[in-house]
Amino acid sequence: MSFRPANEQHAIQVAAFAIGLNKPVAWNSVEALIKGPAEWRRSLPAMDLTHVVDVQVNPQSGAPVNRVFRGVEFSHKRPDGSAEWQLSVVGPELKVETTAYTRWNDVWAKAGDILINAAGLIGISEMNNDLRVASLTMVFSDVFFTSDAEPDFGELFSRSCDLLPPAIFQRGPVWHAYTGWFEERPEGNVLNQLNIDVRKGLPEGTLGAMPGDQIAVTVQHNQIYRPGAVLTLQPEEGLNAIENLLLQEIPLMHTYNKYLIRQLLVSGIQNLININVDN
Template identity: 25%
Template sequence: MSANNPVAFRPLHESHAIEQVVISVHFANVLPEEVLRAGAASMLQFKKELGGQQDITGVNLSLGPGGVAPMVLPSFQGQARFATDNAGVLLKELRLEAQAIVFRSQRYTRWNALWKEAGKYLEALLACAGDAQIASLNLQYTDKFLWQSSPGSCRSDLLLRRDSPFVAPRIFDAGDLWHCHSGRFERLNDAVQRLEIVDLDCIDEGPEQPGTEPTRAVLITTSVSDRFNRPGYHAVDFPARQALAGINEVFNNLHTQVKSVFSQIITDEISDSIGMNDVDVE
């Protein structure tokens, strides 16, 4: 916010705008039931910090030449462990799913601290997965910015770069809510295909009190994935049991790329307000 623009966006938190971070490992095939049960047993060691527990159930469908058909899944499809605050709001969750390990946190501080925690969970579950081949590694951030005046006066150009390659120009003239999606594949090298996805959503939240206006907000979801054994790429052997040494470097690189993409979306003023240019920000 500046003297020339007394009304502007503020980040969700005092020092950053991050609402949620999701770190995930996806496997090429459905994990056997014995692997899922071993992983669930291993997750018991995190009971103190992730006190909530819920088995994963549901029906998965696949779309093929013959139409929609149920996927063949084990009778036990995984487990989630989670932590909530006193009001029951989710703080963080670790999920072992039929074809993925997913950790998400809504209490972000710094990347190094988050990765230290997530890495501990991944290490335990990847050890259980053994020879299961890893298909992709994904990092996703969702940032939220709140407009500080009436919804109808919202100016997206005070948050988003007009010349950003990730922002559709027409949203700057939108008088109502809007959504913008972009995505692209990049050949990182002969073995790795990178996928970048950006979703921008202008939404109204609330109102908190009857008779008052809702709060207009813009969500920026930035996702970067490294994908392996894709058509046209060199085949690689990437079993879970050998992934522990390599995923630290991959996820740090994904984090760097997410920051790079995000910096191309928001204005310099917003970037300065959340310390994106500070050397010690992780």
């Protein structure tokens, strides 16, 4: 078997969890996070200012209009400066991302705690701004490597999986496949996006010294939950509802991600990455 996972016990290179909002977080709320008590982010001691540029087209003139949103990133960094854990608050999104995945229960407990604390502080700062939850997102990126110049992708992916186009098994060493679908929930729906990227060299964010001429296979599964009910960031009642929704939906997304990975991969690779372990 020529394919190997990015880590000894699993293939997860990046895991991310986010709360999407109906409008950008105001700069004074970002400042409140920066200047406020640091107890809630003791595990994220580093701080960097950041920004995103939102490009929209003026419907009357057709000219592009740029909006710049300032934000902040709190992180725990490795000696090389890369972030093991990071919270970014910029534009209409609060996102926790880790490149140091261990076990699901530990990772989600930490990520959920960071998200809820950050949302609570922003909710207090924006009490009169009608800030609402537009989405909850979970992203998992699994990475596999091979040194074979012409790998047999049937050693990694199941030929019977109907989410994979049959052509990928004859397309050569470099290709990309994408598909998406919706799942209905009692209150809202989940957009699933599956991206599989196969290229030579190392994918962005890869750690460690590995040959640059190898082939990297990145399997990225995005799940975006859009609630049917109105959820505000108002203190107490609103935040309790958001916390309950996070604790309900994100574990469901994790379970579905594991189900999807089982459908995609052959049994030998499943065993290598311990996909059948409960947590």
